[in-house]
Amino acid sequence: MGLIGGMARTAVVAGTATAVSNRVSRRQAGRWQQQADAQAYQEQQYQQPVYAAPPAPAPAAAPAASDSDDMIGKLQKLGELRDQGILTEAEFEAQKAKVLAGL
Known part of the structure; x- marks a missing residue:
């Protein structure tokens, strides 16, 4: 084999x-991605959901005859x-009691 054969073998x-x-x-990139996905999944499992606080109830005047429409x-x-x-049953009941009490 000459020069061309050596070049072909090298190629x-x-x-x-x-x-x-x-x-x-x-293959290594795939393994790293699997590890990153597994870690992200585990972190997601341990995170606690964050909930917004319910809005503060608006103060209301004592109910009068003209305020009955407002209360309804x-x-x-x-x-x-x-x-x-948006409201749970317990939150609904608490807010309803405040409206009925005229608070």
């Missing part, structure tokens, strides 16, 4: 080395918030 070896190197790199409107709004899932 084959270099090509094989490149292919093996690329495969090893992809507030009760309807509270019912809508409960139906939409």
